[in-house]
Amino acid sequence: MSAAPSSRVDLPPAPVDANDLAAGVWPTGADRDEHGVLRLGGIDATALRDRFGTPLYVLDEDEVRAHARRALEAFRAAAAVQRAQARVYYAGKAFLSSEVVRWVTDEGLAVDVCTGGELAVALAAGADPSRIGFHGNNKSVAELERAVEVGVGSIVIDSWIELERLAAIVERLDATQAVLVRVNSGVHAETHDFLATAHEDQKFGFALEDAAAAVARIREIDGLHFVGLHCHIGSQIFGTAGFRESAARVVELHAELLAGGDIPVLNLGGGFGIAYVASDDPTPIEELAAGIVEAVAQECDVRGIPVPNLAFEPGRAIVGRAGVTLYEVGTVKPVTVDETLTRLYVSVDGGMSDNARPALYGAQYSARLASRVSDAEPALARVVGRHCEAGDIVVDAEYLPADVAPGDLLAVPATGAYCFSLSNNYNHVPRPPVVALRGGEARVIVRRETVDDLLARDAGLAATTEGNRMPGSSEGRSK
Incomplete structure (x- = not known):
């Protein structure tokens, strides 16, 4: 197992509003509906969870296309000035x-x-x-x-x-x-x-x-x-x-x-x-x-x-900004670091199998509640995964509403690049699907792996059955 992360980090400043979606980090079209539910590409995050399960990579097609056009236009224009x-x-x-x-x-x-x-x-x-x-x-x-x-x-x-x-x-x-x-x-x-x-x-x-x-x-x-x-x-x-x-x-x-x-x-x-x-x-x-x-x-x-x-x-x-990963919160527990610092450990149903970058080189991310807004005071949190590694961290230091609880939907932005590409089956966790959004519609562009997929690659097993799947697993909700 990897070593435990340092308890002392450069903490971000506490936000005025722990529900706010920082401009420039989230996809351009991300907002909240009248009930405070996060919307991506005009679709409620809760609807995406109910249809496709969690963890879930969500990719805004229009955002990808817009960044592609913008990059091409920028470099062509700059080169044209130099007759190239x-x-x-x-x-x-x-x-x-x-x-x-x-x-x-x-x-x-x-x-x-x-x-x-x-x-x-x-x-x-x-x-x-x-x-x-x-x-x-x-x-x-x-x-x-x-x-x-x-x-x-x-x-x-x-x-x-x-x-x-x-x-x-x-x-x-x-x-x-x-x-x-x-x-x-x-x-x-x-x-x-x-x-x-x-x-x-x-x-x-x-x-x-x-x-x-x-x-x-x-x-x-x-x-x-x-x-x-x-x-x-x-x-x-x-x-x-x-x-x-x-x-x-x-x-x-x-x-x-x-x-x-x-x-x-x-x-x-x-x-x-x-x-x-x-x-x-x-x-x-x-x-x-x-x-x-x-x-x-x-x-x-x-x-x-x-x-x-x-x-x-x-x-x-x-593609980076166009992607958001959705997780479901499983457990929350406060951990006293010392007499001046307590943080919430918020465990989600994914982790370093769907985002290895924090474990690989300390990449920093942010997170927000996606299924609701809260007027609770911001609390210092560390969003962690389900894997048997102390370094299985999704977001090292973030402020979430203090009432974050099991069953909440959590969204991590800017995951369009190098998250799916580096995804893995550590602890035999199946990889999430990728869902593309455009015009208010969602469609799977990479399907969710299942436990049956994992068993099918094990040459020591002659066959797999539905009985191998864990009851109640989120993969069973995938469509």
Whole structure:
């Protein structure tokens, strides 16, 4: 079991109203009805619970589409100022399903994948292979072969071994494949260590000093077409400072490589942050786009080279705010930490199996009662899950009405990214469904797992029966 969390944290300020829905954290259309019940996409949260059970991932389709359009417009407009073009890839690792692929491609985005499974989902959803980028630090031979066979638009080469694997594949298939080279700019993004991906001591990409040799090798191979450099400095980043510094270093390498031939693309990744709690202040996507593109243009101007076409890969910024997870409260108990601090431990019917981010790297979330409002005084609470881990925390520090009780419906916003993607079956808990909302209607886009699903994968069991299901479980209410 993991160690218990620290009892002393940086506590958020107590809110004036513990029922308030902080702007910028919740989906744009979230509000409360005349009875105080949370509404998402015009639908009462209690109605969603009654129809689909809990835990439940809820995703607002209109919100996803709006963020996709906004990101594309922002980067295209910023690039146009510099007489360049911009392509925006949706980073599928944030959350991927066939429906989401259709939404983002309908809105003009390309799709970024990093495994054969993600590639399969994108293709099955009808994504144009030529508008798919394929990442990953350990792509297998089979995955690379599949990508080349279907004609993905680009493969991002991450290592010398992968380079030679791909060289052998294009020769064997008599194919031509566009590739980028991922580089580590050495910029240390101001984010959690596990989310910073461009510092030197980590698994992704080539060091800047090694990249030129990798590009030279690619240019020797008839079946590989070098189209540009790729750099991603991390995730959940506010501000443009890190992106500007990274751009300066990567453009310097880009300029040096131009001596060997045209380089049409520079991909600067994603990592744009969103608000998880009221105190978060993410940079608007228009400001990010303008600042990053301007930085690239300035570096190109200093070196007397044209601005290349640019590519970006937002994922969290597209789906994060669009998602809300609904839980049912099971138990509540006050715990005295010391003579000055008491907190309510509010246990819900999910936890680290549906949101691993707090346990992985201390991610912060907020929460609100969804089935009612309350005029009780705000009480310091820690929302915890049902798993046998002391670190099974959903929301580390939040103020909820002091009368929060078993049976209450609790909502956690900003869960559209990396929650379903990281979901798991720890303690043999089935994963929740994903329900999409649009036009006042709700539909399942990923069905709930059942205990029967878990038993079906156990090779030691010959068959499963309805008798294996726990009576009264919330999964039984799923439709």
